[in-house]
Amino acid sequence: MSEQPRRTVDELAARVGGRVIGDGTTVIGWVNSLETADEGEIAYVEDEKLFEAAKSSRASCVIVPVAAAIDSPCRIEVAKPKLAFALVAEVLHPQKRRDPLIDATAVIAQTADIALTAFVGPHVAVGEHSRVGVGTQILAGVSLGDNVVVGSECVIHPNVVIYDNVTVGDRVILHAGVVIGADGFGYVRDQQSHHKFPQIGTVIIEDDVELGANTCVDRGALGRTRIGRGTKLDNLVHVGHNCDIGERVVIAGQTGISGSVIIEDDCIIGGQVGFGDHIRVQSGAVIGSKAGVLPGKIVRPGVWWGIPIQPLDEYKRLNAHVGRLPRMRQELKELLERVQKLESALQKGE
Amino acid sequence: MSEQPRRTVDELAARVGGRVIGDGTTVIGWVNSLETADEGEIAYVEDEKLFEAAKSSRASCVIVPVAAAIDSPCRIEVAKPKLAFALVAEVLHPQKRRDPLIDATAVIAQTADIALTAFVGPHVAVGEHSRVGVGTQILAGVSLGDNVVVGSECVIHPNVVIYDNVTVGDRVILHAGVVIGADGFGYVRDQQSHHKFPQIGTVIIEDDVELGANTCVDRGALGRTRIGRGTKLDNLVHVGHNCDIGERVVIAGQTGISGSVIIEDDCIIGGQVGFGDHIRVQSGAVIGSKAGVLPGKIVRPGVWWGIPIQPLDEYKRLNAHVGRLPRMRQELKELLERVQKLESALQKGE
C-alpha cells in the first residue's frame, strides 16, 4: 500500500486549470464534503444554495465556481467545480496499487501468460491460454476460464467470474461477483423439452468500462456481446446475449436488457429499466428508471418514461389526466343530471 | 456438528411464557408445519381457518392461541403462537456452530487479528489489519479486504466479499455472494468521458443485520453507508452509496435504492421497489412491492403504492377509475347523443 499523496493548492489548481485565491502553498491530503471537511482537506461547491455552507466549511481549500460570492480564505475558481473535484480526487486518492505478485495459492494454467507487473491474489484460477496485462490486479477468488484476455491496468475485484474466450480491454474495473460470458437465455422447444439454442459466441468489454457488483453480461449466442469504451454499469445489471452497448453509456442498478439490444453511444439509462429484445436505443436517448421498452422498439433521442415508454412530457400529461379521473367522473355525473333535467323540461314543454 | 437439541413441552412453554395443556414431559426435537409434523415434533396455529387442521395434526404438541377451541391432547397456549413458534425454533434449531479453526488453505495477512474461537473456512482471504470477532464463522471463499472489522458471533456465508475499511457488527448474517463496500455509482462527465466521483467512504453494518444472497451495499462516496441494527434485507437488493437505513427495517427482494436515501427505523419495504436518490422515508412508512419513489421525495408514515407512489387508498381509487374507463367512454358517447337530440329538438322548437 502506497503512502497517501499530498499536493499544494497551487499544484491542484494547475491540474484542473483553476485560479487560486489565497495561499497556494497550503498542503492538501484528502477530499471531503463541505460539512465534514477539516484542515488539510479540500471540498467543492457548485450549487448556489450551498454557498453559505461553503463559507462556514472548515476545509483548507474550496473549489468554487468562477466569480462566486464566496469569501473563503483559500479557494480555487473553475468553470465546473464538481468535475474539478473529481479530477483532484484522482490525484489525491488514486486507485490502490499492489506490488507484482502471483499468490502461492493461485492456480494458473501452464499456457497462461501473466504480465510480470500484474498482481494475482489468493485462490485465483486462470485457464489455458489466458492472458493478463501489465499492472492489472486480479483479486482473491477470481476465476478466468480458457482463452480469456484481460488488458492492462485493470482491477478485477474478488470472486469475479469470466468464462472462456472473453476479452476485456485496458483500465477496466469489474466489481466483486461480476459474471461475464455465461450462456445467453435461448431455447427451442420441442414436444418434450427445451433445447439450448447454441451459446457459442463471446463477449468484448472495451477499455475504461466499469461494471458494478454482481452484474452479469451473457456471451453472444453466435456472435458477440459488446460493452463499449468508457461505459459504466451499476450493480446487479443484466445484459443478455448479443447486446451491443456503445461508448460512454451509463446504466443504473438492476436494469435488465434482453438479447440483441443495441444501445448507442452516450445514452443514459435509469435503474430497474426493462428492455425486450431487438431494441435500438439511439444515441442521446435518456430512459427514466423503471421504464419498460417493448421488443423491437426504436427509441429516438429525447427523454423517455413509463411502461411502455413514452416521451416524458406525454407521460406526465397522461399521468395528470389519470389523477383527475375522479373529478372527471364527477363532472360526467353532474352533466348527466343536467341533461336529464333538460330532457324533462323539454318534454314538459312539448 | 452438534447434536440436535431436544426439549420437553414444559421447557419450551417456559421459554415462550405459555401454558401447557396435556403432558408437559413430552419430548420435542423438531419444529414443523401442522400438515407435515409427526411424533416428536411441534407445530403452531394462529389463523382460525386452520383450527381444524390443528386438530388433525400428528404433531406431538401444537402452539395455539389462548382459549382457542382446539382439543389437541398436548398444546401450549400463548398470546402470539407464530412468535412463540419462532422462539421455540431458536432453541431446537440453533444456528450451526463450527469448532474454532483456521483452514490451512486460508490466506490471512500477518497483521490481521482472528479471534481464537472464530472459524475460518477453506479458501478465505483476509487482508491487512482486518479483525474477526469471537465465535464468528467465515465460510469458504469469503474475501475480506484490508482494515475490515467483523464482530462476534457472525456468520459470513461462502463467497461473500467485503471491501477495505468496512465495519460489520455482532451477530450479523451475510448470505452467500453478498458484496459490501463496492464503489458507489457516481461519475462526472466532461467532453470525452466519465470521471469517477470519489468513492472513498465506508460502510457500517450494525448488529443483528441479515443480508440476503447476492445483495450489494455500496460504500459511501465521501461519508458512509449504514445499515442499522436489526435490519433485514432479502436477496439481490441494491443499496447505493451514502444510504442510511435505520433499525429494524425490512426490505424484500430485488429492491433498489439509489444514493443518499434515508429510510428511518421500522419501515417495511416490498420487493422490486425503486428509490431515486435523496429520498427520506419516515419511520413507520410501508411501501408496497414494485413501487417507484421519485428523487428527493419525503415519504410520510402510512401505506404507499404505485409508480410514482401514492397512498394505497388513492392508488386503489385511481386504479378502479382506470378500470371503469371503457364504461365512462360509453357514457360520454351516449350523453353526447342525448345532447345532440336536445339541440335538434330545441332548434326545431325555435
Add this chain to the structure above:
Amino acid sequence: MSEQPRRTVDELAARVGGRVIGDGTTVIGWVNSLETADEGEIAYVEDEKLFEAAKSSRASCVIVPVAAAIDSPCRIEVAKPKLAFALVAEVLHPQKRRDPLIDATAVIAQTADIALTAFVGPHVAVGEHSRVGVGTQILAGVSLGDNVVVGSECVIHPNVVIYDNVTVGDRVILHAGVVIGADGFGYVRDQQSHHKFPQIGTVIIEDDVELGANTCVDRGALGRTRIGRGTKLDNLVHVGHNCDIGERVVIAGQTGISGSVIIEDDCIIGGQVGFGDHIRVQSGAVIGSKAGVLPGKIVRPGVWWGIPIQPLDEYKRLNAHVGRLPRMRQELKELLERVQKLESALQKGE
C-alpha cells in the same frame, strides 16, 4: 479439451430427420448465423423474410423449411429449422468436457463421495456427507455445504454456492454465482426486534434444470423449495422459500418470486416480473415482462400483463383508453359548454 467435432451434411440430416438437397458429403464443423457463416459452417432460416439472406449466405449448408423457395446448393429441409439447428449445435458444439480430476487445492470432507469420473476444480470446498455424481464438473471456487447431493453430468460453474442438505439432479447447469439454499426471508416481529421464522427446509433442483448467473433459490422454511425437471431460469432471478416451480417452466431475467408460490408446468414468465406470496400460476399461463401479481392470486391459462396483471387484451384496451384521456377530457369540456348553452336557451324560452 476435446477436438471440435465435424460431421457430414448427411450425418447431421439424419440426426434431425431432414432431407438433404445437394452434396451430403460436405463436412461441417461449426454452426453460425446466415450473415456471418463461412465455408465449413451450417446456418438456418425459418422466417420467410430472411429467405433472400439465406440465398446469399456463404454457409456450406443451410437448414430450411420444407419446400421453401431457397436454391442454396446444399441444404437440409426440415419441418422446424430452428429446432434442427439447435440439435445440430448439440452435436457440433457439445458441452465442454474435462478429464476426471480432483484439483490439489480442493478441500473435500473425508465423508464426501466424489464419483471417479467427476472433475473438481481449484479452490472448491465440499462438506461432510456430500455426493457428486459421475461426469459432473464442479468448477473453480464452488462451495458445497454438508449433505449436498449433485447428480451426474452436471456443470456447476465457478463460485456457485450450495448450502447444506440441497439436492441437485442430473444434467443440471448452474451458472456462476448461483446461490441455492440460503435462508428464506421470514421473520416474526416482537416489540423489540425481528425473530427469524425457522428456515430449516431444503431445496430440490430436478434433472435438466439450468439456472442463470447470480440467480438465488432460497431453502424452504419448513418444507422444500422445488425447481421442476427441465425448467430454465435466466440471470438474477429470485425464488423465495417453499416455491414449487413445475417442469419445463421458463423464467426470464430478474424476475422475483415471493414465498410459497406455485408455478405449474410449462408456464412462461417474462423478465422483471414480481410475484407476491401464495400465488398459483396454472399450467399454460404466460406472464409478460414487468408484470406484478398480487399475493394469493390464481393465474389461469392465457396471456397476462400489467401491474396488477390483467388479460393482455384487457390491458391493451385500458391502455388505449388511458391514451385517449386528453381527448375525452376535451370532449367532456365541449359537452359541458353545449349543455350550458342548452340550459340558457331553455331558460330564455320559458
